[in-house]
Amino acid sequence: MATSPQPPRPPAPPVPPRRGSNFVAIALLVLALIVLFSALVLWTGLRFISHNVRVNVHESGDNKKEVSIKTPFGGIEVNKEGGVSEAALGLPIYPGAKPLRDDNSASVNIGLPGEENVRIVAGKFETPDALDKVEAFYHDRIGSEVTKYTEKGSDGKTVFEIKHKDNERAVRLESVLGRTRIELVRVTQGTRETN
DSSP, X not given: OXXXXXXXXXXXXXXXXXXXXXXXXXXXXXXXXXXXXXXXXXXHHHHHHHHXXXXXXXXXXXXXXXXXXXXXXXXXXXXXXXXXXXXXXXSOOOTTOEESOGGGOEEEEEEOSTTOEEEEEEEEEEXXXXXXXHHHHHHHHHTXXXXXXXXXXXXXXXXXXXXETTEEEEEEEEEETTEEEEEEEEEEEESOOOO
């Protein structure tokens, strides 16, 4: 059997160029614009901060250290005084108690936009008197104001807390190596208060 020859096939039409390669170019262009915009925003922000933030550090010979940072959005002032007073703490300091270390007492003022401010005053003291005697002193002096009292909690510390609206105060007592450590803290919110 003889097969008849088949006619030759016509050539196939050329394949049109692909258009998918433009997607990669567009994605890279968008990524480059995002990086450029981010760099511009970062540069502008750093320039703004460098021209509008003021940091002052003042150290006087009588063991007073003051640091203040002022920004258009508020400021922070830290005063590490030689010691804090009963008036600033709003709490009595146990008679004869000595400051634990000078760098453990400070007042911090945080100024926020508008009229909101937060002030923190803290001091650490130590006395050779027994914990029970120091605890009795604070019961007598502030017992009627206390809103929460924890006697020798799980951490072995006695805590007196006084909370009234924008003013919180705390006394924390702990026995350490036969001595009593006293930590006094006051946190106030609202308008700025002076020392």
